[in-house]
Amino acid sequence: MQKILLVGKPNSGKSLLFNQLTGLRQKVANFPGVTVELKSGVFNALAHSAGQSPNGTQQPKFELIDYPGTYSLKSWSKDEAIAIERLLAAMSDEKTSVILCNLDATRMERSLVFGLQVQEIAKRHDKTVVFILNMVDELLRFNHHIDTSKLSEKLGSPVFAVSAKTLIGINKLQKGLSEIAISQEKYNVRATEINQQPFAAAAKILAKEYAIRPDVVLKRQNTIDRFLLNSVFGGIAFLLIMFFLFQSIFTWAVPIMDATEDAIGLLGGVVSSVLGEGILNDFMTDAVFGGVGSFLVFVPQIMILTLIIGLLEDSGYLARAALICHKPLSFFGLSGRSFIPYLSGHACAIPAILAARTIESQRKRFVTMLTVPLMSCSARLPVYALLIAVLVPDVSYLGGWVNLQGAMFFVLYLFGIVTALIVSSVLNKMTEGSKEHQDMPFILELPSYRLPHWQPLFYRILNSGTQFIKRAGPIIFVVSMIVWTLGYFPNNGDLQNSYLSAIGQWIEPVFMPLGLDWRYGVAILVSFLARELFVGVLGTMFSMQNADENIAGLAANLEIDGLSLASGVALLGFYVIALQCVATVAMLKSELGKNRYAWGAFVAYGLLAYLVSMSLYTILSS
Amino acid sequence: MTVWDIPSKKSASIKSLCTAMHADVAIRLQEMGFEEGQLITCIKRTAFNGPTVIQLGDCIYSLEQSVANHVNVSAI
Numbered sequence: 046m047q048k049i050l051l052v053g054k055p056n057s058g059k060s061l062l063f064n065q066l067t068g069l070r071q072k073v074a075n076f077p078g079v080t081v082e083l084k085s086g087v088f089n090a091l092a093h094s095a096g097q098s099p100n101g102t103q104q105p106k107f108e109l110i111d112y113p114g115t116y117s118l119k120s121w122s123k124d125e126a127i128a129i130e131r132l133l134a135a136m137s138d139e140k141t142s143v144i145l146c147n148l149d150a151t152r153m154e155r156s157l158v159f160g161l162q163v164q165e166i167a168k169r170h171d172k173t174v175v176f177i178l179n180m181v182d183e184l185l186r187f188n189h190h191i192d193t194s195k196l197s198e199k200l201g202s203p204v205f206a207v208s209a210k211t212l213i214g215i216n217k218l219q220k221g222l223s224e225i226a227i228s229q230e231k232y233n234v235r236a237t238e239i240n241q242q243p244f245a246a247a248a249k250i251l252a253k254e255y256a257i258r259p260d261v262v263l264k265r266q267n268t269i270d271r272f273l274l275n276s277v278f279g280g281i282a283f284l285l286i287m288f289f290l291f292q293s294i295f296t297w298a299v300p301i302m303d304a305t306e307d308a309i310g311l312l313g314g315v316v317s318s319v320l321g322e323g324i325l326n327d328f329m330t331d332a333v334f335g336g337v338g339s340f341l342v343f344v345p346q347i348m349i350l351t352l353i354i355g356l357l358e359d360s361g362y363l364a365r366a367a368l369i370c371h372k373p374l375s376f377f378g379l380s381g382r383s384f385i386p387y388l389s390g391h392a393c394a395i396p397a398i399l400a401a402r403t404i405e406s407q408r409k410r411f412v413t414m415l416t417v418p419l420m421s422c423s424a425r426l427p428v429y430a431l432l433i434a435v436l437v438p439d440v441s442y443l444g445g446w447v448n449l450q451g452a453m454f455f456v457l458y459l460f461g462i463v464t465a466l467i468v469s470s471v472l473n474k475m476t477e478g479s480k481e482h483q484d485m486p487f488i489l490e491l492p493s494y495r496l497p498h499w500q501p502l503f504y505r506i507l508n509s510g511t512q513f514i515k516r517a518g519p520i521i522f523v524v525s526m527i528v529w530t531l532g533y534f535p536n537n538g539d540l541q542n543s544y545l546s547a548i549g550q551w552i553e554p555v556f557m558p559l560g561l562d563w564r565y566g567v568a569i570l571v572s573f574l575a576r577e578l579f580v581g582v583l584g585t586m587f588s589m590q591n592a593d594e595n596i597a598g599l600a601a602n603l604e605i606d607g608l609s610l611a612s613g614v615a616l617l618g619f620y621v622i623a624l625q626c627v628a629t630v631a632m633l634k635s636e637l638g639k640n641r642y643a644w645g646a647f648v649a650y651g652l653l654a655y656l657v658s659m660s661l662y663t664i665l666s667s
Numbered sequence: 668m669t670v671w672d673i674p675s676k677k678s679a680s681i682k683s684l685c686t687a688m689h690a691d692v693a694i695r696l697q698e699m700g701f702e703e704g705q706l707i708t709c710i711k712r713t714a715f716n717g718p719t720v721i722q723l724g725d726c727i728y729s730l731e732q733s734v735a736n737h738v739n740v741s742a743i
Binding site: 152153158262266271279280372488 | 689691692694695696697698699700702710711712713714715716717718720722724725726727728729730731733734
């Protein structure tokens with residue numbers, strides 16, 4: 046299949062354009078460095094554009110490859126290096142038909158400097174370049190229009206004006222690109238007066254003639270920045286936004302979680318009454334509705350977390366947060382850019398570790414990647430929510446805006462962040478000997494503020510829930526089944542005299558210093574496969590033990606069972622720190638290139654979690 | 668005078684990039700538009716000597732002190 050390469054400056058709307066041209070749903074956001082890996086999809090050329098009948102059977106297809114954004118063809122960060130190396134290789138590939146160069150229409154001059162560099166290399170390899178002026182909807186707000194025909198004449202390559210967000214010009218681009226991709230030799234780069242000049246000079250001339258005046262388009266952004274970056278208000282706004290983020294995960298999700306819990310309980314009751322007494326009924330009630338059901342209750346929280354992080358990413362605030370955090374983070378050997386992987390790590394550590402690629406300094410990247418797993422990811426959410434519901438009273442203040450259980454969430458997230466900062470300091474000291482001769486400094490482009498685009502955000506939220514269920518659901522089902530089988534036999538549901546109890550009591554001494562009995566010990570051990578298993582396994586065991594209680598009401602069951610405050614806090618401390626995710630260890634290995642770093646982190650965080658947990662229990666129970 | 672010395676809401680013109688600067692950083696700055704004669708406006712100074720926020724052409728950048736100190740400017 047012939048290839049079309051999609052390139053451009055960071056945060057120029059490439060990923061959204063890629064999605065519109067391929068029908069895929071790649072992640073988009075409003076900060077530089079969202080695309081850190083090459084992504085590919087299929088662009089179906091419109092048949093009639095290729096001179097075929099509309100009902101023709103042969104619809105030409107092209108592989109469209111989205112490259113990470115770069116400012117130039119000389120890299121200084123890992124994501125750019127990948128993009129540039131692969132881009133230069135693809136330029137000389139016979140299968141490459143067209144290079145789509147995406148330009149930010151609101152920041153035309155800078156975009157053109159890179160665009161003209163790409164055009165020059167493409168010209169040397171006889172490749173066709175198509176310039177896309179993206180985000181024209183922003184220009185239209187100021188009644189600014191660009192004559193693409195004249196601009197195309199000057200650039201010596203076709204130009205299309207589009208908005209991948211509002212779909213302005215997308216149809217025209219699809220038709221035009223289809224025609225160009227099929228007959229690309231007709232559209233090869235022509236030498237013009239402009240494209241013979243140095244890139245910066247040519248970009249300046251073109252921007253002067255066609256671009257919107259910077260003071261017009263940047264006026265609103267600068268006004269907002271004067272407030273959000275203000276020494277006093279900016280810091281307060283940042284803290285309030287972060288508090289609101291973690292608070293809302295709890296408070297917004299409660300009605301949906303209650304409804305899910307009721308629905309699972311109702312369904313469990315119906316299934317139980319249909320099945321009648323017996324082993325199948327016990328299995329369905331304890332393993333399926335008790336184990337898997339208690340984990341499903343937390344899916345709404347994960348979706349709400351994705352919504353809020355998505356809103357922050359799309360609005361353009363993340364880059365400002367990175368700027369605000371730069372100075373404080375630098376005290377711990379990190380960069381302001383570390384903030385973005387840290388925040389993403391609250392959803393999932395795997396994309397967050399990838400996001401750390403955009404950090405220019407190798408040492409800061411290393412420290413960030415190793416400490417991202419300390420951010421409280423969504424897999425920890427069910428554990429936190431369950432234990433908070435048991436330990437913290439449900440009290441609200443300020444007309445319901447501040448909830449005590451929600452505030453406890455904030456404290457736990459903060460605990461993870463503080464631990465990460467302490468570990469970063471230690472790692473920073475340890476790696477000082479291997480310090481690069483000169484660390485790359487913090488230079489960040491601040492994107493414009495934009496209203497989030499609802500469609501990609503909606504798909505991201507949906508995806509976060511479905512992926513969570515798909516990833517953890519099967520393993521929770523299998524483990525719940527095994528735990529139930531071991532707990533049910535040989536005495537038909539007598540948990541205390543089961544095989545599971547025998548195994549649990551053998552390992553119980555390890556968890557005694559944390560004030561936890563064998564049931565929690567089994568749940569903790571199993572959750573080293575995946576954290577979510579903790580809730581599923583406890584759900585199965587307590588459901589077996591309290592067959593007459595509410596099927597999905599695990600928190601109530603733990604409370605009745607008498608989980609002490611000291612043990613509960615010790616458990617929370619353990620889960621904040623321990624690295625219980627095989628996928629994260631694999632990602633660390635892949636990004637850091639060495640097994641010893643990945644498994645070292647796994648062991649070190651496990652030991653640290655145990656020590657912290659034991660200390661918490663000892664202090665609180667004395 | 669360097670970019671770091673430009674007060675908030677004031678502008679200056681770029682004179683040169685300091686030769687002591689790391690070559691990769693200097694190239695990156697040039698590609699971002701830090702060239703002689705370009706007008707720079709300081710949009711915001713952040714707290715505790717955090718990165719300065721500047722407008723250069725149609726872009727807004729934040730630069731930390733170590734790099735802002737290496738871009739020489741003249742007041743206008």
